[in-house]
Amino acid sequence: QVQLQESGPGLVKPSETLSLTCSVSGGSMRNYYWNWVRQPPGKGLEWIGYVYQSGSAKYNPSLKSRVSMSVDTSKKQVSLELSSLTAADTAVYYCARRREYFDSTLDAYDIWGRGTRVTVSS
Amino acid sequence: DILMTQSPSYLSASLGDTVTITCRASQSIAKYLNWYQQKPGKAPQLLIYAAFALESGVPSRFTGGESGTDFTLTISGLQPEDFATYYCQQTYGIPVTFGQGTRLDIK
Numbered sequence: 001q002v003q004l005q006e007s008g009p010g011l012v013k014p015s016e017t018l019s020l021t022c023s024v025s026g027g028s029m030r031n032y033y034w035n036w037v038r039q040p041p042g043k044g045l046e047w048i049g050y051v052y053q054s055g056s057a058k059y060n061p062s063l064k065s066r067v068s069m070s071v072d073t074s075k076k077q078v079s080l081e082l083s084s085l086t087a088a089d090t091a092v093y094y095c096a097r098r099r100e101y102f103d104s105t106l107d108a109y110d111i112w113g114r115g116t117r118v119t120v121s122s
Numbered sequence: 123d124i125l126m127t128q129s130p131s132y133l134s135a136s137l138g139d140t141v142t143i144t145c146r147a148s149q150s151i152a153k154y155l156n157w158y159q160q161k162p163g164k165a166p167q168l169l170i171y172a173a174f175a176l177e178s179g180v181p182s183r184f185t186g187g188e189s190g191t192d193f194t195l196t197i198s199g200l201q202p203e204d205f206a207t208y209y210c211q212q213t214y215g216i217p218v219t220f221g222q223g224t225r226l227d228i229k
Contacts, residue, residue: 035218037166045166045209047218060217061123094165098213101172107213108156108171115165 002027004095004113011119016085018120022078022095022113029053033098034071034078035109038091046091050098051078085120092117124148124212128221134229140198143224145210147191154214157186157195160223161206169208170195202228 008020022034036048049059051069059067068081078095093116096109125148135141145155153173158166168177170186173193183201187194197204205228210221 044223045211045220047220058216062217096165101175106154106172108168108177109158109166109211110168110171110177112165112167 002097002111004097004111006093006095006113006116008093008116008118010117011121012085013122014086014120017081017083018085018089018118020080020082020093020095020116020118022080024076024078024097029071029073029076029078033107034069035096035098036069036078036080037094037096037109037112038089039094039115040088040091048080048082048093087120090118090120123217124151124215124219126210126212126219126221128208128210128224131222131224133224133226135200135226136229137200137202139200140196141200141226142197143195143208143210143226145193145195145221147193147212147214150191151212151214153188154212155186155188155193156211156213157184158209158211159204159206160209166209197226200226 003025005023033050035050051057057069066083070079095113097111099110100107127146129144155173157170160166173188174186183198185196207223207225209223
């Protein structure tokens with residue numbers, strides 16, 4: 001059973017860069033897109049972006065200038081960096097696997113990590 | 123961005139009831155529509171993918187429907203564990219977007 005575990009600092013200062021890691025266990029990283037989704041306190045879900053095993057990535061245009069994602073298949077890890085942090089970046093950050101269905105024509109996020117809470121504050 | 127509008131935002135129902143949550147897309151998204159359930163302090167869990175398909179292990183009382191750009195999630199015979207927040211998600215366009223959520227509470 002594939003499991004995802006996010007890790008990173010719980011508290012970061014404004015203007016700094018957040019670095020989070022998602023560790024994948026119990027299965028292969030091959031042929032999957034790995035996503036980051038965040039949820040501010042008491043609010044809904046926001047897609048940050050995804051990265052493929054090849055390293056190619058797509059980001060939410062609203063965050064594109066500040067986001068970078070990478071994958072290390074040898075360590076079975078996915079990384080997220082988010083720069084120039086403000087209080088608006090305070091959220092629970094989730095890692096999620098995108099699974100493809102029906103000959104790769106449709107997709108959904110079938111496995112999620114438990115999330116890691118990040119607070120941006122001085 | 124494709125806007126996903128869920129209704130209602132809040133729903134109160136009793137055990138055994140049947141409820142329907144609607145999600146309207148701002149443009150055609152074919153069947154690129156998924157439904158998730160989220161309980162407090164937990165990660166979202168996939169219920170329905172591709173508008174209609176039931177994810178493995180999800181009870182059959184959850185059903186998905188579609189009519190053009192309107193999508194529905196119906197829960198038949200509410201169980202105690204169904205009281206949660208539900209989100210729709212479109213994966214047709216970038217950025218991927220979610221509905222604002224529907225909170226289902228016990229009456």
